[in-house]
Amino acid sequence: AVAAGGKDAWKKHALEFLRASNYAGIAFGHAGCAAVHAMAYPLGGVHHIPHGQANQLMFADVMRKYQEKKPIGKLNQLEELLGAELDVEPVFSLENLYKLMDEVLKKDPLHEHGVTADELPVFAKNVIETQQRLLGNNYVELSEDDLLDIYRKAF
Structure with a gap:
């Protein structure tokens, strides 16, 4: 669709x-969601940003934190799969995905959606306190x- 260009491609x-x-919904129902979804909730709740x-807005920065904290592990399997799909070396696959x-939809900084710097610590605390089901x-x-x-990197 991106290669075809145009808004309705x-x-x-x-x-x-x-x-x-549909497959994503099945996967989410089976495996659950994690930090990306947990961190998205305050953005929608406070600033009415659609959940998707x-x-x-959170995906790339969460994934980069995962890479930073545990560069060797199951994440490498994802890089292999994405590398094959995107026709790039696995080490470049996530950046190519971003x-x-x-x-498809430009990732604007959070401040362009009305988020303020003062809200970021509040959001982080709220996610820790209310989203353990997802963070697990x-x-x-x-x-x-x-x-x-x-949040600061996405800001």
């Missing part, structure tokens, strides 16, 4: 998007300071 792939969305877009995501599914344990660092 995705429509000719609508059935594939629907199938992918809020997830996209670029592709930006072509993380690739690595994330502290409140880690969450704050992620």
Whole structure:
């Protein structure tokens, strides 16, 4: 859809998007969600950013924190899969995914959505206090300071 260009280019792939969305829902229901979703909730609750877009705003920075904290592990399997799909070396796969995501929907800094710097520590604390159900599914344990660092990078 990105290669075809144009705002409505995705429509000719609508059935594939629907199938992918369905598989994602099944996967989420089976495996659960983690920090990306947990950190997206305050963005939607306070600033009314749609949940899918809020997830996209958090995704790359959460994944980069995962890489920073545990560069060797199951994350490498994801890099292998993405590398094959995106036709790049696995080490470059996540950054290439982020670029592709930006072509679909540009990742704006959080401040462009009305988020203020003062809210970031409040959001990090709130996520730690209210989203343990999701945070328990993380690739690595994330502290409140880690969450704050992620929010600041996305800011």
